[in-house]
Amino acid sequence: MKNIVSFFLSIVVSIGFSQDPIQVGCGQHRLLRQMLKSPERLKIHHAEQKALEEHEKQLRSQKTKGIVYTIPIVFHVIHNGGVENISDDQILDGLAVLNKDFRKLNPDTATVNPAFQGMPADVEIQFILATIAPDGSCFSGITRTPSPNSYVSNFSGGGDQINDIINGNDVYQGSWSSHNYLNIIVCGNPSDGVAGYTNYPSNSFGNSMNASIWMRHDYVGTIGTSNSLSGRTLTHEAGHWLNLAHTWGSTNEPGLPSNCNSDDNVLDTPNTIGTTWCNQNDTSCGPLGNTENYMNYASCRKMFTPGQASRMRAALTSTIGGRNNLWQTANLIATGTFSSPELCEVNFESAKPVICSGDSIAFTDLSFHNVISWTWDFPGGTPSFSTLQNPTVVYNNPGLYPVTLTASDGINSISETKNNYVGVLQGLGAAIPYQEGFENPISVEDNWFPNSALWEVSTSVSSSGNNSIKLDNFNAIDNYTYELESNTIDLSNETAVTIGFKYAFANKSNGNTDQFQVLGSWDCGETWYVRKNISNSQLTTANTTSFPFSPQPSHWKQVYINNIINSFCVENFKFKFSLKSGGGNNLYIDNINIFPSSSLGINQYSNTIEAFPNPSASELTVKSSGSPITTISVYDLTGRLVEAINNINSNSILLNVSSWKGGFYILKIDGGNGVSTIPFEKLGS
Ligand SMILES: [Zn+2]
Structure with missing residues (x-):
């Protein structure tokens, strides 16, 4: 459906749902609307949208159906060391969901509302994890950046997070051009109350990382911190990134009666006010709404329409926003997404490198790319050899042991040995004191x-x-x-x-x-x-x-x-x-x-008693800021009484300790409103 109201916002924010029909509040679109109050910027925005529409018309006559465009994608995880530092597996799962949805390989298209059967579109766009960083180095397709900006309470446009990645990620420090990569920035909380946000294509961002997609960690994939209801938010955001509005129009407020007057500028999506729950009988603006559309807010999202596919392909092949650079053969080669990437890194880790004898260690393979076989050597371990990807090994004897992993992609193999990697401790520890x-x-x-x-x-x-x-x-x-x-x-x-x-x-x-x-x-x-x-x-x-x-x-x-x-x-x-x-x-x-x-029968320590200097070679002052000290008993670390000073009845006493043997002592002090124990170190022999 097409009508008069055109795009207003160039930044779109998606509200996430944990379940129907709860709506997470979204406040910052007002702030974004502020940004577009600049008349110059609004003018440019309209001109660019018009150019994209013209381009889409031309594209229709060119019949590009059957051409599958590849987009190199990178996930940048910004984390604070907590759950938001999601696993590689969760990211790969998120990428798999995205690809299934864009290629209409998601099985649930078979269950779309009968009124829309036959309509779900294969967008013919695929996202492949980049394997070459901007400096030409081989990497996994995922970067990680520790930063408190993982959690943002006041939306500032994502600039802090971009700077964090540029200055502090673990792969390549510098900008990851949005003309070379689709950058997905995964955060603890990218902005208050949102599951994700991104920008429509616009030349104003150049090749900067402002053209990224921001995602909250628990809306990436269907496993780990996310779930099957949240896992399609990335599909929704990628739709925005390719110039799709929400089905009810370009605002963040579904369900408003006035939404019947706005439009998403897509010909085959029925006019709707938008729903936040899976309302299969939505006739809010007359026709039956496409509740199951990825660009709606309901949790039963499962389809794009052919009109949306056409609009996205226009965005991807236009010079507006520079998305057309991404799928060029030269860029696919440069980002390692043109052909199956080679094995380039062999690495592994264990959660717990120090164990007690008789305990086991689980090893995790971190090698990439396309590894098809693993050969592990575990000297001192049982088994001492494994061909599993992630084996678990028992160590029975104390010592330090090396671990070697040899991985192969079927053509090349690389070995990595870590010496002294496994520490096995004595079952019986050191004696006390x-x-x-x-x-x-x-x-x-x-x-x-x-x-x-x-x-x-x-x-x-x-x-x-x-x-x-x-x-x-x-x-x-x-x-x-x-x-x-x-x-x-x-x-x-x-x-x-x-x-x-x-x-x-x-x-x-x-x-x-x-x-x-x-x-x-x-x-x-x-x-x-x-x-x-x-x-x-x-x-x-x-x-x-x-x-x-x-x-x-x-x-x-x-x-x-x-x-x-x-x-x-x-x-x-x-x-x-x-x-x-x-x-x-x-x-x-x-x-x-x-x-x-326990050997002293007491274990409390009073803050009204001080003993100083500690350690000392000659003199020790014991002072009470509470009641007077009556008795000081001196024990060695085995609990043996070595000296007792009775009838002190003073708030301060100077002890001559020069004759004490060098080492640690426990002073048990009666006074200062209780009984205290203070360790004291006598210096010297
Ligand atoms: Zn959205």
Whole structure:
């Protein structure tokens, strides 16, 4: 149906549905309408739409039916490290849905409303995942960019997300020309309340990435975070991207009686006010509406009409918006979509590279493209050899083992070996009392399992001794979680232990959001539980500095964790330090000790008692800001009483500790409104 009202908006926003007939509110089309209030821009827009219509008329006489156009497509995932970082499988599923819908290969066309039978159109457009990046390098067709702009509450046109991709994606940093690729930008929330949005073809965007399609992660594909009801939103958005309006016209408001006066400029879509639910008897503007059209808002969408196909093919072959560059043979060759791509990258990962002996590891193949066979070698593992794509292997003996994967596309094969990739720990962990001052390790990996090379042993900074461990958070990626995992520790003879450590941290600037946690595991790292959480406001121990932070002695802060109890007390207890980087400065950790709190019969720590300096070689002041101190009992880490000072009855006492043997002690202090235990380190021999 065609009538007088022409396109008004050049940016179209699609509202998503989890189920009929719930409508997710959409506020920002008013903002977009504002953008088109510029008379010059509106004039250009009308001229371009007219040119596209003329082009469509010419195309009809050329009979291009049978020509299948290929569009190279790239998915750019912008994520915050959460569920929005959707899997490759979910993306591939989304691409499969898109291709089925555009080629009318979706089986549900057989069930269209009888009034529209025979009408669903094969658009003869296919989307093929690009395999060559703008710099000529081979890639999977998917890029990933960590950025807080994954979640947007105030719509700003997508510019921040484009900049994030250009500056921070993991494949090629620079612009991905929209004349070479259809860019799909997958976000946590691309704009408040919308499932996706895009632009009609327009020369004003040139080849910039503004001509992309933005998608909310849970509307991509039918698996993972999405579902079968949401999975066709990408088809709908691709329709907009190829100049289709909604069936009721070019607004975001279905169901308005006034929509009978607007049109989608497509000849064979019946006039309708649009529906948000699967109303098969929609005669809102007279004729029976095509409720099942992809450009409607109902969840039973399953067809394009021939008129829509014609309009989309016109958009794809016109110079308006530059979509006609995409399917040229030279571009298909340049983007690796002309012929079946070759194997170029062999890679794999495992979710958990450190296990306890007797446990299994699941390996995931990450190789591309067109891999048809896999040969794995697992020295030390059972099985030691596999031809599965994603095998699971058991390791029975402690040690470090390499893994090799050889993949083949039937013509070429490539091998990838990762040395020391699998770490298998002793079933029975280290005994307590446990002490770690990082004095002996040459590298972090000697005793620890870091998930990044930014964890390093510092030989220039320490709380005591010469060394500490440093996270080079100054050079970290925002929102990435940096973890340092311990070896196993045997707590099987205890019912409660205390973990003590010192750390130092500074912000780089105001507004940093780093979050520090200590987590514990009773199943050798299979599952983790937060035992201590320190948010940025509590985290800093020194003033903000824009230079790489290196702590002074006064910058070290003591932390005790007293909730390692009961279930955690197993023979292979593990703990880990975790810093979710939020733009802050370096983190240092030193003087970790684990001792049984149960052997003292108490495990509380009062903040009214201070003991300083700690560590110390000669003197120790114990001070109470509460009631006077009565008794101080000094235990070694096995719980043996080594000294008792009674009848103190003062708020402050100076102890001479120079005769104590070097090492860790527990001070049990009566006073300060209770009983406290404070670990103390005596320096010297
Ligand atoms: Zn829409």
